[in-house]
Amino acid sequence: MKVVDYKAELQNELQDLAQKNKKIGFVPTMGALHKGHISLIKKSVSENDITVVSVFVNPNQFNDKNDLKNYPRFIDKDVELIKNAGCDFVFTPSVKEIYPKEDNRIFDFGDLNKVMEGKQRNGHFNGVAQVVSKLFNIVKPDVAYFGRKDFQQYVIIKKMVKMLNMSIEIVDCPIVRETDGLAMSSRNLHLTDIQRNNSSLISKTLFKARNLTNKLSVKELKDWVVDAINENPFLDVEYFDIVDDLELKSISNWQENNNKVGCIAVKVGKIRLIDNVNFNL
Ligand code: PAF
Numbered sequence: 001m002k003v004v005d006y007k008a009e010l011q012n013e014l015q016d017l018a019q020k021n022k023k024i025g026f027v028p029t030m031g032a033l034h035k036g037h038i039s040l041i042k043k044s045v046s047e048n049d050i051t052v053v054s055v056f057v058n059p060n061q062f063n064d065k066n067d068l069k070n071y072p073r074f075i076d077k078d079v080e081l082i083k084n085a086g087c088d089f090v091f092t093p094s095v096k097e098i099y100p101k102e103d104n105r106i107f108d109f110g111d112l113n114k115v116m117e118g119k120q121r122n123g124h125f126n127g128v129a130q131v132v133s134k135l136f137n138i139v140k141p142d143v144a145y146f147g148r149k150d151f152q153q154y155v156i157i158k159k160m161v162k163m164l165n166m167s168i169e170i171v172d173c174p175i176v177r178e179t180d181g182l183a184m185s186s187r188n189l190h191l192t193d194i195q196r197n198n199s200s201l202i203s204k205t206l207f208k209a210r211n212l213t214n215k216l217s218v219k220e221l222k223d224w225v226v227d228a229i230n231e232n233p234f235l236d237v238e239y240f241d242i243v244d245d246l247e248l249k250s251i252s253n254w255q256e257n258n259n260k261v262g263c264i265a266v267k268v269g270k271i272r273l274i275d276n277v278n279f280n281l
Pocket of ligand 1: 150
């Protein structure tokens, strides 16, 4: 596996391979890798001739500068894990390499960006789109892999690829969970032991909620989830909504003919955790 810091070098390597009709899979990450990321890399390795992973903590997607400063960084360990997963190139650019000048592009994702994470984290998805579009232009992958934990991000990246006429297949991969059900996230590292133990209530409640769809209306079920989690003194629900998986519009009854996803964000002290489950009947 080659570790490459510069886009020109990576582009040279990949152009040669693309000319030889090698299929390129890409996994963008911000490092601090866990088993969820490794599952994306392994999927790419199994489905493509060449796999590229990027490790870049993107300043433009953090609306909270403290969050950016405290974001966990373990580049040596990450490179080792990526290599063991069978990747061919790991791209580790500096901020200057990705943003030689300020990126002022504004993406209009319409309502997709006005709900849930988009509403709570001003500018977040615009920053994600800035970096992912730049990385896509450098790597020019055939396929790119995204974890379903960041469900809204996955939907928005699919929209971005359409808007920019990029011919890249966007693949979503299932959430990887700890043994107690907590969705794996680099942010879990910041939880104290007691916060960590209590956080498993989030997924446990979502799983229980799935079994209540024939007993409760959508509104009653949403309230039930929020109350069940907020009863725990360590947890504070920021939002819980059940949305359709294409437009992210809030659904109001179970009979609607669409795929339904229950998405949640919970504050655990200063840490924000997100999770989601399918609510298909
Ligand atoms: O999901 C992430 O880790 C980031 O948002 C991404 C897609 C790597 C862009 O920085």
